[in-house]
Amino acid sequence: MSRIIDPRDALPKYYQLVNILRQQIEEGELTPLQPIPSERQLEELYNISRTTIRQAIEILTRQGFLYREHGRGTFVSPQKLQKGLFELTNFSEDMRMRGLEPGQIILDFEPIEAPPKVAQHLELPEANRKVLRIERIRLGDGIPMGLQTSYLALSDNQTITRQELERSGSLYAILQEKFHIIPTEADETLEVTLATPREATLLQVSEGSPLLLSERTLWSQYRRAVEFVKILYRGDRYKYFLKLTR
Amino acid sequence: MSRIIDPRDALPKYYQLVNILRQQIEEGELTPLQPIPSERQLEELYNISRTTIRQAIEILTRQGFLYREHGRGTFVSPQKLQKGLFELTNFSEDMRMRGLEPGQIILDFEPIEAPPKVAQHLELPEANRKVLRIERIRLGDGIPMGLQTSYLALSDNQTITRQELERSGSLYAILQEKFHIIPTEADETLEVTLATPREATLLQVSEGSPLLLSERTLWSQYRRAVEFVKILYRGDRYKYFLKLTR
DNA sequence: TAATACAAGTGGTAGTGACCACATTACAAC
DNA sequence: GTTGTAATGTGGTCACTACCACTTGTATTA
Numbered sequence: 269m270s271r272i273i274d275p276r277d278a279l280p281k282y283y284q285l286v287n288i289l290r291q292q293i294e295e296g297e298l299t300p301l302q303p304i305p306s307e308r309q310l311e312e313l314y315n316i317s318r319t320t321i322r323q324a325i326e327i328l329t330r331q332g333f334l335y336r337e338h339g340r341g342t343f344v345s346p347q348k349l350q351k352g353l354f355e356l357t358n359f360s361e362d363m364r365m366r367g368l369e370p371g372q373i374i375l376d377f378e379p380i381e382a383p384p385k386v387a388q389h390l391e392l393p394e395a396n397r398k399v400l401r402i403e404r405i406r407l408g409d410g411i412p413m414g415l416q417t418s419y420l421a422l423s424d425n426q427t428i429t430r431q432e433l434e435r436s437g438s439l440y441a442i443l444q445e446k447f448h449i450i451p452t453e454a455d456e457t458l459e460v461t462l463a464t465p466r467e468a469t470l471l472q473v474s475e476g477s478p479l480l481l482s483e484r485t486l487w488s489q490y491r492r493a494v495e496f497v498k499i500l501y502r503g504d505r506y507k508y509f510l511k512l513t514r
Numbered sequence: 515m516s517r518i519i520d521p522r523d524a525l526p527k528y529y530q531l532v533n534i535l536r537q538q539i540e541e542g543e544l545t546p547l548q549p550i551p552s553e554r555q556l557e558e559l560y561n562i563s564r565t566t567i568r569q570a571i572e573i574l575t576r577q578g579f580l581y582r583e584h585g586r587g588t589f590v591s592p593q594k595l596q597k598g599l600f601e602l603t604n605f606s607e608d609m610r611m612r613g614l615e616p617g618q619i620i621l622d623f624e625p626i627e628a629p630p631k632v633a634q635h636l637e638l639p640e641a642n643r644k645v646l647r648i649e650r651i652r653l654g655d656g657i658p659m660g661l662q663t664s665y666l667a668l669s670d671n672q673t674i675t676r677q678e679l680e681r682s683g684s685l686y687a688i689l690q691e692k693f694h695i696i697p698t699e700a701d702e703t704l705e706v707t708l709a710t711p712r713e714a715t716l717l718q719v720s721e722g723s724p725l726l727l728s729e730r731t732l733w734s735q736y737r738r739a740v741e742f743v744k745i746l747y748r749g750d751r752y753k754y755f756l757k758l759t760r
Numbered sequence: 761t762a763a764t765a766c767a768a769g770t771g772g773t774a775g776t777g778a779c780c781a782c783a784t785t786a787c788a789a790c
Numbered sequence: 791g792t793t794g795t796a797a798t799g800t801g802g803t804c805a806c807t808a809c810c811a812c813t814t815g816t817a818t819t820a
């Protein structure tokens with residue numbers, strides 16, 4: 269990582285500065301509660317305009333790395349506020365963040381007619397309710413963590429094969445690389461349920477064990493509903509992390 | 515709500531524009547999936563600079579009201595993405611959003627020595643571990659929804675009385691009005707547990723019923739840990755809503 | 761007819777300059 | 791010593807300008 273801003277770089281200058289500052293924070297060069305150089309000083313340091321600098325600081329502030337105090341300066345956040353920022357993550361990322369190796373067992377992979385509830389969440393027209401149903405056991409270090417059922421709303425010319433999913437492991441990666449669909453927003457609900465006999469067997473818990481049920485509707489960058497996904501997490505193994513801001 | 519930007523207004527211009535646009539969206543004057551006027555047109559319309567306009571649109575975009583497409587324009591989000599934006603809410607706000615009348619029964623209100631786990635989350639020094647413990651049953655339309663235990667880290671000169679809490683109902687309102695402490699960020703975890711006999715009685719469920727356990731550490735605008743709060747929600751009555759972005 | 765090139769309009773990036781609001785410090789006046 | 795004040799430095803707001811990247815529609819060309 270370079271420490272200067274290169275105008276010829278394809279990366280915008282403000283983003284180059286974001287990277288430089290974040291690196292300095294992560295490497296401890298800038299330490300928590302200490303002020304970073306003022307905006308005018310950064311102008312001098314990197315030979316870029318204040319507009320650009322403010323754009324970079326705004327991003328790092330929103331991400332929780334920095335905080336500003338009017339009239340005093342811009343400061344590095346305590347670590348507590350730096351990591352685990354609330355972001356839209358998929359299961360694999362989630363597991364890796366917890367230090368576990370993600371894995372999966374594909375139980376089902378077939379196109380079906382969407383059930384009413386799924387059709388409603390995906391806002392499918394009556395005419396075409398074909399969705400791809402994928403059911404998987406999700407593993408962390410080889411141990412079942414959750415049972416995931418995805419319903420994908422894809423166009424007729426967008427197809428995914430079971431082999432692709434087995435190879436890649438991440439649905440989101442396939443969506444992005446193959447169809448340029450980027451998951452940008454999601455609605456999610458969390459609630460408690462009890463394991464049915466089938467769920468209990470698959471998750472290796474006893475029948476009636478408490479589970480954490482997450483239901484999520486995923487939206488692409490074009491504001492189109494892409495996926496409705498249900499995940500049943502083992503109540504004894506899974507804890508949900510959030511970071512809230514106002 | 516005025517439809518023009520007043521330079522003499524104490525409110526910054528970009529924020530006045532935010533209000534104008536949001537009102538137009540909420541009143542249906544700007545409809546979902548339709549483009550709003552381009553940045554150059556807004557310059558003409560309101561006689562403000564593009565810098566200011568972009569600042570306003572950036573806010574509405576982040577809040578989910580608008581989305582931008584490079585080379586095409588800026589558009590109003592489908593309703594789905596407008597409401598229930600992910601924000602830090604307190605119990606009262608949460609209940610009202612669900613159309614329920616919030617209520618409470620105060621079970622405990624006393625200063626105590628913080629238990630180790632609480633002290634750790636609040637990052638209390640060994641020397642002073644006094645916290646205010648408040649235990650409440652939270653009601654929605656008179657029915658128990660959750661059992662909440664708060665631990666407040668207040669300075670010696672910051673005191674809250676039980677009467678104040680009974681009158682106001684909202685701890686956050688008191689913190690803000692009396693001490694100018696604004697809750698800005700929080701870490702939260704969600705998991706599943708089973709009701710102990712005491713919890714079962716208080717929540718009017720049977721012993722061993724599944725509950726949703728939320729643990730939250732709250733931070734002020736000055737990056738100081740203010741509150742550690744545990745809420746046990748009835749598994750059969752409560753569903754947690756989120757909106758995720760990336 | 762189909763492919764290509766161009767022009768116009770959109771948001772994205774960047775610089776400059778100005779002034780305001782707020783916090784802190786140093787210093788003078790009391 | 792305490793108080794008030796001015797200077798300085800910080801982030802916050804705003805205007806104006808320029809050019810780039812991307813999308814779309816239209817005209818041109820093969």
